[in-house]
Amino acid sequence: MAFNVDEKEREILEFWEKDKTFEKSLKKTEKGKKYVFYDGPPFASGLPHYGHILASVIKDAIPRFWTMNGRYVRRVWGWDCHGLPIETIAEKDLGINSKDEIERKGVSEFNKFCRSKVLTYAAEWEKTVKRIARWVDFKNSYKTMDNSYIESVWWAFKKLYEKGFIYEGERILMYCPRCSTPLSKSEIAMDNSYRNVKDITVTVKFKLKGKDAYALAWTTTPWTLPSNLALSVNPNIEYAYIKDKSDGTVYLLARELIGNFFRSEDEYEIIETLSGRKLEGLEYEPIFPYFSDKNAFKFLLADFVTAEEGTGIVHTAPAFGEDDFEVCKKYNLPMVQPVDEKGRFTEEVKDFSGEFVHEANEKIVDFLKSKGLVVKVRQVSHEYPFCYRCETKLIYKALPAWFVNIQKIKKRLLELNKKINWYPSFLKEGRFKKNIELAPDWNISRNRYWAAAIPIWKSEDGEILVIGSINELRSYAKNLGEEIDLHKDFLDKVILEKDGKKFKRVPEVLDCWFESGSMPFAQYHYPFENKKEFEESFPAQYVAEYIGQTRAWFYYMLVLSAILFDEIPFENVQTTGTILADDGRKMSKSFGNFPDPSDVIKKYGVDALRFYLLGSPVMNAENFRFSEKGLIEIYRKVILLAYNVNNFYSEYKNLGEEGEKNVLDRWILSRANTLTKNIGDFMRSYDTIRSCTEIWKFIDDLSTWYVRNSRERFNNGDGAAKATLRQVLELFSKVSAPIIPYVSEVIFQNVSGKESVHLQDWPNADDSLIDKELEKKMSSVREIVSLALRERDDKKIGIRWPLPKILVKSNLELKEEFIEIIKSEVNVKEVIFEKSEELSVELDTVLSPELEAEGFARELARKVQAARKKMGLVKSDKITLLLKGDVLEKIKGFEEFILKRVGATNLLKDVAEEGFEYNESGKIKSCTFEIFIRKNPQA
Ligand SMILES: [Zn+2]
Structure with a gap:
């Protein structure tokens, strides 16, 4: 029956569940030193994809390793419940398209729906996470929507406020007109939100006051011109x-930019040149009549202006660009923002009121054309940001917002970063440090619904009450019932009272990153409960996420830990790259450019997938193309080989273990101990790539060299070989357990007869068994053999035809035991050495009649062996063999050799063919043969 890896792995999965192996492993280590791991809660807005699988694989492999090293690694699942992804699902399901509709329906209704949808995919996730052998406690999972979690978030918010880190301001933010909410910088950068689009651009004439001249300004967003x-x-x-x-x-x-408008110098004449500085305060006539202010419609000086494109004169509208906002603030210009929260022009812009800004561009250009103010219109393609949730083109917008002052803590963040170990290490001084250095203040407010409410209540005269706990809320709120809920819909109705003044909550909710950044303490409901547990688990020893989190979760955790505790949140952080499809593009259902994870697991098993990912450059935070071919290679060359060696061992499980170890035994024991040592070192430094390389090399050595060259000894009942293979497999299963937990479990139980491999202690390498010189020599022997086999291949001489001798040119001195291996592997009778610095081999291919006879005998024996297989015979079955044809003449003297090889009791030549169950005829070289086989009756 064909081997079915999926079935095999499911068997083991069942064993773990029945055996409660995970729980046992925690019980076993509970007195051990803690190794704290923080799990960045995933947002389950869909089914898990390869990125999630990768994260789960690492979050399993590393904790397994430390558990085997006696550390107590608590692993509890968390659910990120809030934010736009779930709101987007809710809107779709409810058929809602805007904030208006949500508010008409009722926020309470909407939030209730969101809450009901949060765990839609939980069961699927749990199934997948289990199947990829990630051990984690789902039962006690925390949820960011629980009151206990939010209360800890509020505690943190109030602490930040008291320490003077939170302020209210106005900011120009990237804004999604469909979601009606600003997006943070990290949300724009995280998922490659920029796309190449074609837009209409326009160069406009601005008439200078009191002069017969026009300033030229160019813009890619004509819809901002009415706000100039x-x-x-x-x-x-x-x-x-x-x-x-x-x-x-x-x-x-x-x-410098005149050339953008005139083809040759003959077409214009320079009247005057002057530095930009001299233009400050120069007045011009507005191109639209909608706004007026004594400071407006003048030239301002600003360093952000370049002479790289356009005209070197920048049209400036304070609400629609960060630089614009800053320079207008400097010159005391008013804020004008004639665009509503859905991205439509307001009444102020009477010619276009109600129009969606991105759709108004052409009309605005036409309008200006009709007034003779347009010099040039052109389509250009440029990068433009889109909402990563709903794929709407973003706009800049000025918004009141709450901020965490990052500038005030920046120096400390940079200092603390020095204490963190990054894997890969270049991120520490690279991307993460730069990210801190460039970080703007953190906008923590969102104009949405389903998230923790910002705990700020304001009085009419602007006094602020920040609430840091449920008790505090109760102390100011009149008639608050038993049931409370820390979401917007509930709290917006809660009026607080202090000294006779009434306070109403601000409408915003919190940025979800504030919540996930609070995970270290909020998962414990600290400081309201579990003080000791939190203190003992902070900072964590380990976190692992994909590279986008250097701007997000890793960063926000550091910010909050630094302000609240003046401490790093984690000691070691492992960062992975992005998994792309085989064609180099993003994996996308609509491209159909990647295989379904569940199909892949069914075909090749989880071990192969884990090994493939953990051994890939994605672990170096690089982009990685997922290829089914690559996965198949791992499945065949690592996982299947491991199972095959294990099956081979099973056949000889009952042999004794007496006997002297030979050179192959000593070699593979040395290799196994080297492997043990190396994987221990690599895993301790979070290097799974090199761990995988070691495993791969070792399983190749074990299977295609040790076992293949030891078959005869096993057949002959050699106890030393069996003892060696058992020891080696036991070591192998232990050190590969964190990476390929299924096959290592199968092997360990088979060779040890003990309970799970995942309850074993990490093995120590036995240095006395490591012989580097021996390993080096054996690797040279393998090289000699592979050169010789290549030569046989080139000359088309099959391996069964024995050759008289091989000449090995090298600087090696090899003992007889190595020479024997070369003889048997290359099938030559003699090995001759010649001194040379460079390794090369020459085969003598002239066959004597005797060697030719042996070759025929071997070919014939192979055919009989194949026939036995077809007949379904097992090793202990004996046969009677009848041979006919020219070949009989050729195999003289090798009859015994054949009998022994094929398990035949007698070789018949001239008898009738009746009573034979099997027959086959053909040619070997040019000799005819005919084989008849009959199974002997059981003795
Ligand atoms: Zn959007």
Whole structure:
């Protein structure tokens, strides 16, 4: 029956569940030193994909390793319940398209629906996570939507407020007009939100006041032109007034950029040049009549202006760009924002009111054209950010918002980062450090619904009450019932009272990263409960997530830990890259460019998938193309080989163990102990790639060298070989257990007869068994053999035809025991050495009649062996063999050899063919043969 890896692994899975092996492993280590692991809670808005599987595989392998090293590794699942992903699902299910509709329906209704949807995929997740052999406690999982969790978040919020880290401000933020909420920088950078799009761009004329001249400004977002309040120029760039010779119009623009508008110098004439500095305060006439202010419609100086594209004069609208906002603030310009929260023009812009800004571009251009204010219109493709949730084009928007002051803690964040070990290490001084250095203040408010409510209540005169616990809430709230819920829908109705003044909650909810950044203490409901548990588990020894979290979870955890505890949140952090499809693109259902994870697991098993991922460059935080071919290679060359060696051992399980170990035994024991030592070192430094390389090399040595060369000894009942294989397999199963937990379990139980491998202590290598010189020599022997086999291949001489001799040119001195291996592997009668610095081999291919006879005998024996297999015979079955044909002449002197090899009791030549169950005829070289086989009656 064909081997079915899926079935085999499921058997083991069942064994673990019945045996409660995970629970036992925790029980066994509960007195041990803690090895604390924080699990970044996944958001289960869909089924787990390869990225999730990768995360789970690492989060299993490393804790398994430390558990075997006697450490207590608590592993409890968490669910990230809040935020836009679930709101998006809820909107879809409820057929809702906007915030208006949510509010009409009722926030309470909406949140109730979100809550009911949060764990939709929980069962599927649990199934997948279990199947990939990740050991984690689902029963006691924490949820970020629980009151206990949110209360800890509130505690943290209030601490930050008291320490002066939280402030209310106005910020220009990337904003999704469909979701009606701002997005943080990390949300825009995380999932490659930028896409190449074609947009209409326009160069507009601004008439200078009191002059017969026009300033030129260029924009890729014509819809922001009705909000134009200023033109910005760089004080250090040279500008020029030029006259267009075709019609006499005078333009102002950066001198360097004149070439963007005129093909040759003959078409214009420079009237005057001047530095940008001299333009400050110059007035121009507004192109739209919607706004007026005494400070508006003047030239401002700003360093962000460059002479790289456009005209070197930047159209400036304070609400729609960060730089615009800053420079307008500096010059005391008012904030104008004629765009509502859905991205539509308000009444203020009367010609376009109600239009969605991204759709108004062409109309605005036409409008300006009709007034003769457009110089040039062009389609350009450029990178533009999209909402990663709903794929709507984002806009900039000025919004009131709550912030954590990052600038105040930045220096400390950089210092603390020095205490963290990063894997791979370049992230520490690279991406993570840079991320801290460039971090803006953290906008923690969201204008949404399903998230922890911001615990700020305001009075009409602007006094602020920040609430840090449920008890505190009760102390200010009148008539609060037993049942409370720390979400917006419940709290918006809760009016607080202090000194006769009434306080109403601000409408915003918290950024979900504030919640997940609170995970170290909020999972314990600290400081309201479990004080000791939290203190003993902080900081964690280990976290592992994909590279996007350097800007998100890793970063926010550090920020909160630094402000609250002046401490790092984790000591070791492992960061993985992104898994791409085989074609180098993002894995996408619509491209159909990747195999379904569950199919892959069914075909090749979980061990192969785990090994494939843990051994890949994705563990170095690099992008990695997932290829089924690569996975198949692992399945065949690592996992199947391991099972095959184990099956081979099973056949000889009952042999005794007496006897002298030979060179192969000593060699493979040395290799196994080297393996043990290396994997221990690599796993301790979180290097799973090299651990996998070691395992691969070892299983190849064991299977294709040790076992293959020892078959005859096993057949002859050699106890030393059996004892060696048992010891080696036991070591192998233990050190590979964290990476390939299924096959290592199968092997361990088979060779030891004991309970689970995952309850064993990590083995120590026996240094006295490590013989580097021996390992080196054996590897040279393998090289000699492979060279010789390649030569046989080139000359088309099958391995069963014995050759007289091989000449080995090398600087090696090999003992007889190695020479015997070469003889048997290459099938030669003699090995001759010649001194040479470079290794090469030469085969003597002239066959004597005797060698030829042996070759025929071997070929014939192989055919009989194959026939036995077809007949379904087992090793102990004896046969009677009848041979006919020219070949009889050729095998003279090798009849006994054949009998012994094929388990035949007698070789008949001239008898009738009746009574034989099997017959086959053909040719070997040019000799005819005919084989008849009959199974002997049981003795
Ligand atoms: Zn959106």
